[in-house]
Structures are given as structure tokens and as C-alpha cells.
Amino acid sequence: MPEHIHAIMRRQWGLTTLExxxxxxLSRDQVQRLVTSGAWVxxxxxxxxxxxxxxxxxxxxxALVLDTGGVASHRSAARAWELDGSYPxxxxxxxxxxxHNKRVGSEIHASTQFDLVRLTRRQGIPVTSVxxxxxxVAAVVAPHKLTQMIDDALRxxxxxxxxxxxxxxxxxxxxxxxxxxxxxxxxxxxSEEDVPLSAWSRAVAGLLTGHGLPDPRFEHRIExxxxxxxxxxxxxxxxxxxxxxxSVTFHLRRERFTPDAGRRNRITNAGWHLLTVTWDxxxxxxxxxxxxxxxxxxxxx
Numbered sequence: 001m002p003e004h005i006h007a008i009m010r011r012q013w014g015l016t017t018l019e020x021x022x023x024x025x026l027s028r029d030q031v032q033r034l035v036t037s038g039a040w041v042x043x044x045x046x047x048x049x050x051x052x053x054x055x056x057x058x059x060x061x062x063a064l065v066l067d068t069g070g071v072a073s074h075r076s077a078a079r080a081w082e083l084d085g086s087y088p089x090x091x092x093x094x095x096x097x098x099x100h101n102k103r104v105g106s107e108i109h110a111s112t113q114f115d116l117v118r119l120t121r122r123q124g125i126p127v128t129s130v131x132x133x134x135x136x137v138a139a140v141v142a143p144h145k146l147t148q149m150i151d152d153a154l155r156x157x158x159x160x161x162x163x164x165x166x167x168x169x170x171x172x173x174x175x176x177x178x179x180x181x182x183x184x185x186x187x188x189x190x191s192e193e194d195v196p197l198s199a200w201s202r203a204v205a206g207l208l209t210g211h212g213l214p215d216p217r218f219e220h221r222i223e224x225x226x227x228x229x230x231x232x233x234x235x236x237x238x239x240x241x242x243x244x245x246x247s248v249t250f251h252l253r254r255e256r257f258t259p260d261a262g263r264r265n266r267i268t269n270a271g272w273h274l275l276t277v278t279w280d281x282x283x284x285x286x287x288x289x290x291x292x293x294x295x296x297x298x299x300x301x
Contacts, residue, residue: 002026011124014053017066018046044103057088062125064091064106071119071126073109074140077133078149080122081158085141085148094128094136109136113171130158131167138185139178146185161186165203169210172286187283200245201233204282204289211290213297216243222270229270230263239300240272243293273300 004024008016016024021031031048034040040048044067049059061076070093071077078086092107096114111117118129128136130153138146153159165186172179205216220235221228222242234243267274273296281289 009050009053012066013056013059013062013124014050015043015059015063015066016048018048021048057091058123058125061091061093064093064103065126067103068093068095068108070095070108071117071128072122073128073133074107074136077122077127078137080125080127081130081133081153083133083149084152085145113176116170131163132171134159134164135167135171135178135182137178138181143181143185146181150185161189162202165200166206169203169206183283187279200279200282204243204245204277205234207282207286208290208293213290213293222267222272224270229266232267232274236297239297241275241293241296241300242267242272243275243277246276246278 002025005016005021008020008024018031035042039051041051043049044063047063047066049055061072065072072080073094074092075086075089076092090105090107094109094111097110117132119126120129134150134153137149168179168182201218209215216234216236218234219231220237221231223229232242233245235241264274275292275296277289
């Protein structure tokens with residue numbers, strides 16, 4: 001048998017596809033003879049495993065990926081990433097199109113957002129990135145399991161709140177599985193007093209540009225002939241529109257409200273249209289947030 005086949009099988013949990021075998025120099029008749037003799041075992045359509053290799057969950061998962069051209073996702077991807085709370089499950093993958101033929105003993109998802117998948121490899125298996133994996137599992141596991149997995153990913157520096165929020169924003173379409181539970185999880189973790197502004201600024205900017213608005217400026221300094229006025233989180237300087245990320249809870253504290261009110265007045269008096277965005281608006285009313293910015297732009301054009 002050509003050495004190329006052994007090399008392929010070594011890096012693929014003892015597996016090869018018919019196409020790979022033929023490309024390495026075997027004929028289809030030779031492949032069939034290997035199966036007939038018991039040297040190879042047909043595990044999926046056009047996918048074979050060396051009989052000398054003991055099957056594992058990794059080989060079962062990879063065989064399904066090789067059979068369909070999909071990517072390991074959901075609970076299988078969480079297991080490949082070795083996230084706390086992951087557990088043995090049927091091979092689970094995502095395809096960019098509906099699966100016309102079901103595969104025995106597997107879970108297959110069809111995604112209209114397959115183009116957003118950032119493919120990577122774990123344990124030699126094509127899998128979804130950690131952020132997409134967590135968004136996917138949010139639709140199929142209990143809330144405490146999702147919390148456990150996110151905690152582990154954060155602890156191991158596999159993910160950041162910034163990346164999780166950006167992933168949620170980029171995938172947030174009506175009816176998107178997992179978006180609701182993930183939004184609730186982030187909402188619980190990022191209380192209004194503790195929202196990391198750098199991550200939140202980028203997430204809000206992503207929401208706006210995702211709806212066709214121009215890129216806003218970050219941390220823009222407002223200045224007049226009299227000097228510096230204020231630095232705002234997001235801005236459209238050409239239209240003098242400022243977007244401030246605010247916390248209702250924070251500003252209900254009287255001792256912090258008065259200086260903030262004066263700052264807002266100075267921004268307004270400098271000729272700027274000031275919009276305020278709360279975490280609740282971003283997490284639960286993103287459509288209203290975008291509509292407010294669109295309306296402000298219309299007023300200033």
C-alpha cells in the first residue's frame with residue numbers, strides 16, 4: 001500500500017476517503033479488495049477506517065465531516081474544544097445547505113449563516129471557532145451548561161466578551177437559534193454598571209454598520225474654538241452626532257448625575273446631536289437603537 005495512504009490515515013484517526021485513496025495511487029478495485037479482506041472498514045459513504053485502528057469519538061466525528069463536507073459544531077465542537085460541561089454525544093455537524101440524506105447516528109444542522117463560520121481544527125477535526133461554537137450550543141444545552149462552557153473558555157483565554165458580543169451581533173437575525181439564550185447570558189454577566197466600554201463600543205459600532213450605516217469614529221474628541229468640550233464613545237463628526245454608552249443604574253446615583261448633565265449640556269451647546277445608548281437598548285431593543293441613529297442622521301443631513 002502506498003506510504004501516502006498511511007500518512008493520511010495517521011493524521012485522520014485511521015481514516016481515508018475514497019477520493020484520497022485514489023489520489024494517493026490506489027484504484028477503486030484495490031480499495032474494494034481491502035474492504036473485502038477486512039483490512040479496511042467502510043464507516044461512512046466513501047469513508048474507510050483501517051481495521052487495525054480502534055474507533056473513537058474523534059474518528060466517528062471526522063468520518064461524518066469527511067462524508068458530508070460539513071464542519072463539526074454544537075456539542076461535538078464543544079467536546080473537541082474540551083470545554084467544561086461538554087459530554088459524549090452523537091456526531092454533530094453543520095452544513096451550508098439542507099441535508100437531503102440523513103446520516104445514521106448523527107445530528108446534522110443546516111445553516112444559512114455558514115459563510116460566517118471561521119473554520120479551525122481541533123484534534124485534527126474541522127470545527128467551528130469557539131465563539132460560534134458557544135452561540136450554537138446556546139440553542140441546544142441547558143443554561144447552566146452554557147454558563148459552564150463560557151466560564152471555561154474565558155478562563156483558558158479561548159474567548160473574550162468582546163468576541164462573544166461581536167459574534168452575537170453578526171449572527172443576530174430574527175429567529176436565529178441560540179441568539180436569545182446567549183443574549184440573556186451576556187445580559188446577566190454584563191450588568192449595566194460593569195459593561196466593558198471598549199468591547200461594548202465595538203459591538204454597538206458593529207450593529208450600526210451591520211445595518212448599512214457608516215463606520216462611526218471611536219473615542220472622538222469634541223473641540224470648539226474655545227477648546228476641548230468632551231470625548232464621546234462613538235461619533236459621526238461630519239454630522240456632529242455623538243453616541244454615548246450609558247448606564248441608567250449608574251446615572252440614577254445623584255452624586256454622579258449633576259456633572260454628567262453639565263457635560264451633556266456642553267456637548268449640545270457645541271452644536272452636537274447627542275444620543276444615549278443603554279445596555280438594555282443594545283441587548284433587547286437593537287432595532288430601536290439603529291432607528292434612533294438613522295433618524296438623527298436624517299435630521300442632520
